Amino acid sequence: MNYLLKHIQKIRLSVRLFILAALCIMPFFTWYLSHLPMGDVKAIIDEDYANVQHYIIHMMDGVAHSGFLSDDALEGTSQENQNISDTIAVASGDVWSARLFGIEWLDMLAWAELTVLSKSMVLPLLAGGLSVLLLTICCGRIFCSWICPAGLLFDLCDKIRVKIEASGRRLRDIKFKRWHKYVLLTVGLFIGLIVGLPLLGYFYPPALFLRELHAVVYAFMDNATEEAWFGVTLALSGVSLFLFALLMFETFVSKRFWCRYMCAGGALYSLFGRFRLFRIQRVKAQCTDCGDCNKACPMGLHPMTDALGIECDNCFACHSVCPEEALPIKITQHDVQCESCAA
Ligand code: SF4
Numbered sequence: 600m601n602y603l604l605k606h607i608q609k610i611r612l613s614v615r616l617f618i619l620a621a622l623c624i625m626p627f628f629t630w631y632l633s634h635l636p637m638g639d640v641k642a643i644i645d646e647d648y649a650n651v652q653h654y655i656i657h658m659m660d661g662v663a664h665s666g667f668l669s670d671d672a673l674e675g676t677s678q679e680n681q682n683i684s685d686t687i688a689v690a691s692g693d694v695w696s697a698r699l700f701g702i703e704w705l706d707m708l709a710w711a712e713l714t715v716l717s718k719s720m721v722l723p724l725l726a727g728g729l730s731v732l733l734l735t736i737c738c739g740r741i742f743c744s745w746i747c748p749a750g751l752l753f754d755l756c757d758k759i760r761v762k763i764e765a766s767g768r769r770l771r772d773i774k775f776k777r778w779h780k781y782v783l784l785t786v787g788l789f790i791g792l793i794v795g796l797p798l799l800g801y802f803y804p805p806a807l808f809l810r811e812l813h814a815v816v817y818a819f820m821d822n823a824t825e826e827a828w829f830g831v832t833l834a835l836s837g838v839s840l841f842l843f844a845l846l847m848f849e850t851f852v853s854k855r856f857w858c859r860y861m862c863a864g865g866a867l868y869s870l871f872g873r874f875r876l877f878r879i880q881r882v883k884a885q886c887t888d889c890g891d892c893n894k895a896c897p898m899g900l901h902p903m904t905d906a907l908g909i910e911c912d913n914c915f916a917c918h919s920v921c922p923e924e925a926l927p928i929k930i931t932q933h934d935v936q937c938e939s940c941a942a
């Protein structure tokens with residue numbers, strides 16, 4: 600256990616890279632699964648293959664037949680009455696909404712928006728949201744620190760900032776109010792309800808990137824027409840521009856701007872993460888007030904003074920840098936050690 604805790608940042612990075620890789624492969628797999636019931640995958644497989652799409656389809660077919668999908672799912676796929684949701688039982692979707700080994704996963708923001716828009720608790724929504732809700736209540740805002748692919752990019756911005764500052768150049772770090780994101784969440788949900796659109800999802804970096812990736816993969820695999828490619832390229836350019844501007848802003852103007860001040864999804868994870876069972880709790884007797892943990896916290900919190908609260912995303916960066924091992928990960932619902940325990 601101690602070994603795992605010692606290497607927790609490496610483990611976290613590996614988990615995030617694995618998830619990113621899986622998310623990049625997922626659109627191809629979803630395409631394959633969604634085309635199985637139509638029989639065109641079989642038709643393509645039966646042909647001699649000569650282009651990249653054929654190679655990709657052959658690869659996915661090999662994976663599917665290696666036991667990843669049940670025989671039932673594979674055999675019944677050309678039947679017209681095959682229910683596609685039976686087939687896509689193993690893995691499909693992205694961080695916005697996914698299905699992994701039969702369990703529905705729905706991003707909290709997607710859950711909130713779709714529930715508000717549908718004005719009811721639809722069962723599939725409830726199931727998808729509940730799994731993520733339980734995970735958040737148990738482990739806190741770990742979607743942000745362990746899963747979100749955009750968070751990986753924002754971490755990269757933090758590292759570039761450190762490198763630039765190490766070279767002697769001072770960068771601006773404008774601080775905004777953290778409550779902005781809660782206001783944005785409330786206003787976004789309210790306006791979305793009025794206009795009937797999931798507005799917040801349109802500007803949600805993790806969903807944005809992966810939605811565009813899906814569109815590109817589908818256009819590529821379906822040999823889309825020039826007009827269709829024009830639409831996909833236009834949308835992709837808009838999204839890339841938005842993300843690039845955001846990354847530049849994070850690097851040169853305001854550190855971790857999106858996660859700290861603007862992310863409506865992060866706001867929801869924070870609200871439910873306040874009940875988290877796993878959290879950092881400083882052992883006052885061991886702390887020498889060196890301040891390393893404060894410097895390491897990407898969320899701009901102050902573990903040194905126990906000021907974590909609902910914004911902590913359990914990245915455990917503070918735990919990893921503490922030279923005195925004064926920031927253990929505990930199963931507790933309190934950020935601050937009780938006075939009698941400290942004695
Ligand atoms: S307080 Fe520690 S665990 Fe929480 S966000 Fe900051 S560095 Fe991560």
Ligand code: SF4
Nearest residue numbers: 886887889890892921
């Ligand atoms: S890094 Fe550890 S010793 Fe230093 S201030 Fe933070 S908790 Fe205390």
